[in-house]
Amino acid sequence: MDATEEISQENAFYDRDGAAKIHNRIQKRQQALAEDAERRKDAKKSQSVGEEKSEYFLRTFNAERAGIQELLTGCSGADRPVVTQKLEEATAKMTQLQKFLNDSVIFLSQYEIRVAQSALQKLQTSLSETREEALPKKKFAFRSRTKAAEVSDCPPPPETAGSGVTKLDGAAVSKQADFSNISDEYLTKTSEELQNRDVLLTHLTNCKVRLYGSPSTLHLKHINACEILCGPVATSVFVDHCSNSILAFPCQQMRTHNTTDTQVYLHVTSRAIIEDCLGVSFAPFCWSYPTLDQDFSASGLDRDRNNWSQVDDFNWLAAGTPSPNWTVIPEEDRKTTWDP
Known part of the structure; x- marks a missing residue:
């Protein structure tokens, strides 16, 4: 083999090696682009899921809040047993609504949490005001601290x-x-x-x-x-x-x-x-x-x-x-x- 043929073969070897390196770089680039696209897709999906959860929370929270407010409104002019029942139901629903908020904070923004907590506090104030208005505290007189048996000889009531x-x-x-x-x-x-x-x-x-x-x-x-x-x-x-x-x-x-x-x-x-x-x-x-x-x-x-x-x-x-x-x-x- 003369020098010319040896140089030709060496050039062919380097051409093949260069092509392989270029091919590998292209594959890595394509893989990186695919991984980046997948990450963006996952992030978008995660954001979409978070938004869906947030929307579900807001719909449910507002519906439950409206239901509690309706119970409180129904106390106006109602008989005492009905008022008592409605207030107990409203109190129980308030507890459930607070728990719903507590369980949802993991995907809610700080702003959404503050708004919901503020709404709960206003609802609690409304509940207390309704209770005071519909079931006012009765006046009471101080009574003897003795047992009933010890006052059996008291005058008629x-x-x-x-x-x-x-x-x-x-x-x-x-x-x-x-x-x-x-x-x-x-x-x-x-x-x-x-x-x-x-x-x-x-x-x-x-x-x-x-x-x-x-x-x-x-x-x-x-x-x-x-x-x-x-x-x-x-x-x-x-x-x-x-x-x-x-x-x-x-x-x-x-x-x-x-x-x-x-x-x-x-x-x-x-x-x-x-x-x-x-x-x-x-x-x-x-x-x-x-x-x-x-x-x-x-x-x-x-x-x-x-x-x-x-x-x-x-x-x-x-x-x-x-x-x-x-x-x-x-x-x-x-x-x-x-x-x-």
């Missing part, structure tokens, strides 16, 4: 004004059972004093309270360092400004505001709601007294349904992350002995 209201010195007052502005005492109410009544405990400090019976509702306000045990509450328990206390009761629903460092031994057939609370802990209801079974029957509560550990925190929107404002009481730390 004042004349009745109808609908569970009595007249006292010409003024109408409710038959609401209450304790108010008391410190360092052991307080009790009997079943006869509580049955189907609204119970208000307010401004109590370092008291032990035992409520034997089935009241209609239970309101606890400004409670400090107290131990309050109550029989089955037919509807709702409302707790506000409670601190360093132990509470125990069965109920249909529980709403707690502005409460700190408080243990709740709970039987609740819907869900417990907390708002502006810190250091609240929960365990299942375990207090017992001789007529508890009868009081459960009178209340209409389902003894087999207890959602004591399902707590909704209206101040906590992080879906999938537990609220730091409440905990479950460890079994070894739960109170089991209540009375000497």
Whole structure:
């Protein structure tokens, strides 16, 4: 082979090698373009799915909000039992709507979350205003702190004004059972004093309270360092400004505001709601007294349904992350002995 042929073959080799390199570069470029196109496609699909979820949330949220507002509007001029039923239904729907928002924050924008939360707060204000207007709090008179058996020799009751209201010195007052502005005492109410009544405990400090019976509702306000045990509450328990206390009761629903460092031994057939609370802990209801079974029957509560550990925190929107404002009481730390 002469030099000319050798050079020709060498050139042919380099031509083939160059062509192969060019071909490889083209393939890599095409692959990169295809991968980039796929990424754009996936991003567009993800954005589309997010937009669809957001649109679904807005449609559902607005429809549910309108339904709650319709319930509140229907309270105007309605009879008390109808109003009570509508308000309970509206409260339950509010809880569900808050949970729906909590579960949806993962794909909502911060703006959408703020708008929805603002709408919920306005709806809650409307609910409270409707409750105050349609079911105004009854006036009440302070009553003796003794048991009914200890006042059997009292004079006959004042004349009745109808609908569970009595007249006292010409003024109408409710038959609401209450304790108010008391410190360092052991307080009790009997079943006869509580049955189907609204119970208000307010401004109590370092008291032990035992409520034997089935009241209609239970309101606890400004409670400090107290131990309050109550029989089955037919509807709702409302707790506000409670601190360093132990509470125990069965109920249909529980709403707690502005409460700190408080243990709740709970039987609740819907869900417990907390708002502006810190250091609240929960365990299942375990207090017992001789007529508890009868009081459960009178209340209409389902003894087999207890959602004591399902707590909704209206101040906590992080879906999938537990609220730091409440905990479950460890079994070894739960109170089991209540009375000497």
